[in-house]
Amino acid sequence: QVQLVESGGGLVQAGGSLRLSCAASGIIVSGNAMNWYRQAPGKQRELVSSITSGGTTNYEDSVKGRFTISRDNAKNTVYLQMNSLKPEDTAVYYCNRPSRNALYNYWGQGTQVTVSS
DSSP states (O other): OOEEEEEOOEEEETTOOEEEEEEEESSOGGGSOEEEEEEOTTSOOEEEEEEOTTOOEEEOGGGTTTEEEEEETTTTEEEEEEOSOOGGGOEEEEEEEOOSSGGGOEEOOOEEEEEEO
16 A cells, blocks of 8 residues: 655745655655645645656746755655745645556645745
């Protein structure tokens, strides 16, 4: 059984930092592409960042230079370091292991990030 458990969200002032964690079980994160998505109230879920099994990273334009995705293979955990946070970063952040087969497209429960101005 695959589980993705996010943690690290919270309330932070604009300009602050948070590090989100996604602890995985049932899959090996180093052998998978992993994504971070976010969904703000009234908006569609959007892809924020991804890391391939080979370690290639990608970022949505609005977070480039501020967010960093990484993984710790020993801990089987994916991270999202978020710096210089802005109020518009406020959202629920979700960890995702993508798959073309919906049965194997796994999501965590989400962690709330709130950035106050």
